[in-house]
Amino acid sequence: MMSAYWKIPLQSLVLIIGVFTFLFYLFHRPPLLFNPLKDAQLRRGSHGNEYRAVETEFESAVTARQQAAENLVKARRTGVTNTERVQAADLFRQKDSDVNKVRSRALKLVQSDDGNANYTDVNYVFPTFITTVLPIGLVGLWIVTIITAATDSIAAELNSLATATVIDFYRRHYRPAADDSHYLTVARAATAGWGLFACIVAVYASTLGSLIEVVNRFGSFFYGSILGVFALALLTRRATGIGAFVGLLAGMLAVAFVAYSRPEISFLWHNVVGASAVVSVGLITSVALPKHRRVA
Numbered sequence: 001m002m003s004a005y006w007k008i009p010l011q012s013l014v015l016i017i018g019v020f021t022f023l024f025y026l027f028h029r030p031p032l033l034f035n036p037l038k039d040a041q042l043r044r045g046s047h048g049n050e051y052r053a054v055e056t057e058f059e060s061a062v063t064a065r066q067q068a069a070e071n072l073v074k075a076r077r078t079g080v081t082n083t084e085r086v087q088a089a090d091l092f093r094q095k096d097s098d099v100n101k102v103r104s105r106a107l108k109l110v111q112s113d114d115g116n117a118n119y120t121d122v123n124y125v126f127p128t129f130i131t132t133v134l135p136i137g138l139v140g141l142w143i144v145t146i147i148t149a150a151t152d153s154i155a156a157e158l159n160s161l162a163t164a165t166v167i168d169f170y171r172r173h174y175r176p177a178a179d180d181s182h183y184l185t186v187a188r189a190a191t192a193g194w195g196l197f198a199c200i201v202a203v204y205a206s207t208l209g210s211l212i213e214v215v216n217r218f219g220s221f222f223y224g225s226i227l228g229v230f231a232l233a234l235l236t237r238r239a240t241g242i243g244a245f246v247g248l249l250a251g252m253l254a255v256a257f258v259a260y261s262r263p264e265i266s267f268l269w270h271n272v273v274g275a276s277a278v279v280s281v282g283l284i285t286s287v288a289l290p291k292h293r294r295v296a
Contacts, residue, residue, distance in 0.1 A: 014212070017126075018126070021125065021126060021129050024129070024133070025129075026065065026066065026069045027066060027069060027070070028133075029059070029062055029066075030062065031128065032054070032055050032058045032102075032103065032106050033106055033107075033110065033121055034121045034122075034124035034125050034127075034128045035110075035121040035124045036128075038110050038113075038114075038121065041113065042106075042109055042110065042113060045113055046113075047109045047112070047113060050109065051106065051109055054102060054105050054106050054109070055106075057102050058099070058102045058103065058106070061095070061098045061099045061102050062099055064095045064098065065092070065095040065096055065098070065099050067095075068088070068091050068092040068094075068095040068096075069092055069095075071088050071091070071092075072085075072088040072089055072091075072092045074088075075088040075089075076088075107119065107120060107121070116207060118207050118208065118209070119207065120209050120210075122209060122210045123206065123210065123211050130142050154198070157198075158191050158194050158195055158198070159191070161190070161191075161194040162187045162188075162190040162191040162194060163187065165187075165190040165194070166183055166186050166187045166190060170183075170186055170190075171183060201218075205218070213267065216267055216268075217259065217267045217270070220255055220259075220267055220270035220271050220274065221252050221255050221256065221259075221270075221274070222252070222274075223271050223274070224251060224255065224270060224271035224272060224273065224274025224275040224276075224278070225248050225251035225252050225255070225274040225275070225277075225278050226248075227271065227274075227275045227278075228247060228248070228251050228274060228275040228276070228277065228278025228279045228282065229244050229247065229248055229278060229282070231275065231278070231279050232244050232247065232278065232279060232282045232283070232286075236283065238283065238286050238287065239282055239283065239286045240285070240286040240289060242285060242286075242289055243282040243283065243284075243285040243286030243287075243289065244278075244282050244286075246281060246282065246285040247277070247278040247279065247280075247281040247282025247283075247285060248278055248282075250277050250278065250281035250282075251273075251274040251275065251277040251278035251281070252274065253277075254273050254274060254276075254277035255270045255273055255274045255277075258270060258273050
């Protein structure tokens with residue numbers, strides 16, 4: 001219940017922090033690359049001269065954008081005509097586009113240097129803001145907060161995965177009569193296995209762009225489908241266990257199909273796709289196979 005009430009405000013807070021960070025870098029010079037390691041590598045590498053030329057162009061573009069942003073603020077605060085405000089907004093968007101074009105050239109240099117066509121430094125924007133702008137005390141608090149939140153959630157998830165693996169699969173299907181010490185050993189091995197799997201997924205996800213978007217993309221394979229199963233259980237009496245299971249699989253497959261074949265559809269719609277597929281396929285399967293036990 002607390003999650004139901006606090007999810008939207010917390011998500012809004014996260015997004016607002018991102019908006020404020022964007023506003024900060026409109027009026028303060030941002031780095032050309034937010035990843036300092038890549039910045040240092042390019043300066044020392046074969047693309048060093050080209051990178052420095054891009055950096056000079058970037059400084060000019062940032063200065064022009066800052067001036068356009070200040071003019072836009074003045075236009076909105078003073079009593080100028082609506083036409084002048086629209087012109088100021090159009091000019092700002094043009095200057096912001098110029099900055100992004102120059103940054104994209106720097107990113108292409110990194111991609112060429114690393115051989116990774118999907119590289120982006122978007123995940124370094126907020127950490128760079130924390131480490132270069134905030135006072136030292138606040139930096140320490142942020143680091144402690146991030147580490148605490150990460151380790152706390154990871155411990156709970158690994159424990160849940162290991163428990164489900166041992167209780168629902170290993171003990172049920174392989175060793176139903178073993179002693180507790182044996183299950184404890186298997187649980188430790190399962191924890192290590194799931195931890196390794198999580199590390200591999202994390203390394204892969206770090207190459208896909210914004211982590212907050214990647215997390216939601218991965219989660220959409222399950223969030224909408226699980227919602228669809230709950231909808232089947234709560235909204236209809238005709239749903240069966242086999243119907244819910246088939247619907248769950250259909251929901252995840254539908255999300256995968258939309259995600260990879262229709263990339264123009266925003267990932268925010270994947271949950272709707274998954275839930276709708278589960279409910280429709282689950283009801284059809286339940287009607288076709290009514291002899292199985294209901295979900296609810």
